[in-house]
Amino acid sequence: MSFSHRMRQWHRVLSLAFTLAVVANLGAMMIPGSPQWIGFLALAPLLPLLATGIYLFILPHRRRGLAARETKDPMTQEGFQTTGRSKRRGAIGSRRPG
DSSP: OOOHHHHHHHHHHHHHHHHHHHHHHHHHHHSOOOOOOGGTTTTTHHHHHHHHHHHHHHHHHHHHHHHHHHHHHOOTTTOOOOOSSSTTTTTOOOOOOO
């Protein structure tokens, strides 16, 4: 099992824990005289959930960058320099020769 697959599994487990903690918090708010620390229960899985979410968000961009380096694309080696013109025909903002 790869690291990214384990990270996805861990993110799912953390999201379930966070959901259960929020439901427990809402249930505790209905009971008068409940302890105040229950309100902070949802914060425990929230920080690792944020960390795994950021990793999963960056993962496709990182893979795309690594793949571009492997192909030795001159566009990636020169800092994505563009000519200012779209190479696709029919792109938004491009004009057809009249």
